[in-house]
Amino acid sequence: MEKIKVLLVEDDLVDQMAFKRLVKEEKLPYDYKIAGSASAAIKILQEEKFDIVITDYNLGDGTAFDIFDYIIDTPFIFITGGGDEELAVKALKAGAFHYQIKDQLRNYLKVLPSTIEKALKHKKTENEKKKAQEELRQNKERLDIILHSIGDGVIVINEKQEIMIINKKAQELLGFDGELTMSDNLHKALRNCRENGKVLIDAINQNEFSKLELEVDFPLPRVLSVTGTTFLDVDGKSAGKVFILRDVTKEKEIDRMKTDFVSSVSHELRTPLTSILGFSTTILKRRDIPEKTKYEFIEIIQKESKRLSRLIEDVLSISKIESGKITYDFRRISLKSIIEDVYEIYSPQAEKKKLKMILDVEENVPEIIGDRDALHQVVVNFVGNAIKFTPEGGTVTLGLRQENESVVLMIKDTGMGIPEKDQARIFDKFYRVYRPGTQIQGTGLGLSIVKEIIEKHKGRIELFSKVGKGTTFNIFFPKDADLGEEEQSKTELSN
Structure with a gap:
């Protein structure tokens, strides 16, 4: 069993002997040192680290309060004589885990081992708590870094539609500059959207929001694709919703331009084809056309054929570019x-x-x-x-x-x-x-x-x-x- 490092700060030789006897008779797993004065305790504390410190109030050349600043990240137990409760309270406020009243028969020593055990358990719990809090802080920091570095907007709301998480990209897409904070209502986040985001609010209320589009008017017109899902608490009940926002304005514009392109190409093809078909049909059907007129028609057919050729060449060129x-x-x-x-x-x-x-x-x-x-x-x-x-x-x-x-x-x-x-x-x-x-x-x-x-x-x-x-x-x-x-x-x- 690993021994517990204990520092006893006690100027009374009889009390020192009583502590030594307790450790020996009870076979306590203590690796202890004894300091007979405040100055001796300070020197030891500057050189060594202990699991626990036990200190009397009166220390000959000072008091326990003189050494408290040197007891760093270590639980300590304050021993005081009867009637010194005010000092005990002061010690507790200074960070003491516990105080014990020193009696003439030294019965306080009987409960000291259990008090030490409780203090060490408390310290262990506190350390685990601090570690968990630090891990939580680091995880939150990592999550914040991830959320603020991804290219999509992320919003998490609770069942009251209050914002729990919103990243920088989401604020940017919705037309805000760091104004939105935790507990702001989703309605505020959607105020720059067309009809104040009614399409999203309605979808949430009807629980049908797997994917939809939002139109934002400020600071620039844009279209956002919104994908949503419900997240559950530990009891399996709905705790809120997560939304991913992506700017699809450019994709929409490309789709529109492609539609216009198809329409334009159809028109550009139809016009010369109509001319070619019309004039060639006239030449074939009307044998009595004067040679001069026929030549003019053939010139038009040639001109429109070249126009068609250029159009086809453009389409083929862009196809090669698209293929890489x-x-x-x-x-x-x-x-x-x-x-x-x-x-x-x-x-x-x-x-x-x-x-x-x-x-x-x-x-x-x-x-x-x-x-x-x-x-x-x-x-x-x-x-x-x-x-x-x-x-x-x-x-x-x-x-x-x-x-x-x-x-x-x-x-x-x-x-x-x-x-x-x-x-x-x-x-x-x-x-x-x-x-x-x-x-x-x-x-x-x-x-x-x-x-x-x-x-x-x-x-x-x-x-x-x-x-x-x-x-x-x-x-x-x-x-x-x-x-x-x-x-x-x-x-x-x-x-």
Whole structure:
């Protein structure tokens, strides 16, 4: 049996002898030391750790109160003479586990072992309690860290719909900045939601809340997916509910854009197909059509066929991008020759729309490493958009210059301009800019394909635009980009 380390602080030699005799006769498992004065006790306490301290009040060179500050995290029993109850109370307030009255016959020694046992049990219980509390604190701290670091919002409420737990993300999603606290009502948490979150409150009241959506209006409009479940107490009764909140605004927007895309593609396909079918049917059925008219019809059929081809090409390109693989033929090429080709292609169209096209190319601009067809597609897309959205009498400029370690391609127009709110999103798949007074055209794929191509060439895009003034795109390509193992090799890149 492990011995109990005991310090007896007693200046009376007779009482010291009585304690020694008690330990010996009762065969008590004590490993004890005796201090005959306050100063001796202090010295021992500074050097050693004990399981329990027993101290008389009067200690010759001081009192028990002189040593209390040195009894750290150790239970102690206070011994006092009869009539010193006030001192005993003071000692208890100072942290003593128990006090015993010292009688002349020293009968207090008979109950001292049981008192020591109780004190040690109490200390053990207190230590276990502290340990459990510390573990609880650490677990709570870990839970708080986890709750505040996860990307989803978490809310726990009790049966009174009072908040028990709410993490930072939930507050952010619901439009709060640390304002919500424990015991706040769920109604307060939902005050920024449409109709004050009536859809969730009704679902809770009807106990049908496995999954639903909340629309939040402040600080920004957003849609939240809410998944809920009931948690039980130790008796198996409902104790409250846990909700997981996830921002699905972007997913909703993507779904909407995909729906618009399908509708747009259907429309874009239907229009040229209608023309092709109509004019080809007319040619086949009416043998008496003049050759000039027939030629005009065939030109329209060719034009609409090219339009269909471009649309199909866009859809195939975006499919390759989505699959994570696209093939480029990297070699040393001249951007100057590309923009000159595009200039020649679009000049008649610009002239027909009474637009002025300017070619502004610096001398001695170096070649770059790139895929000619892909970069041709980039320039065609930008120039086509510039002509489309520039009104009669406007100007479209194609520029090329060298700037530090980059070759810069510029497409500038004096057209409608792009609203500031749309500028960050024009390269998103399916996104189309709404322009008042005009019908939204296209599939919203062109610029997303362009961005993919430019990024694969280690390029970057700068956009400057003002509504009613025009738009400028600067595309920066590195002069010496290492894009492939060899210039003439075909390289398959994976996202």
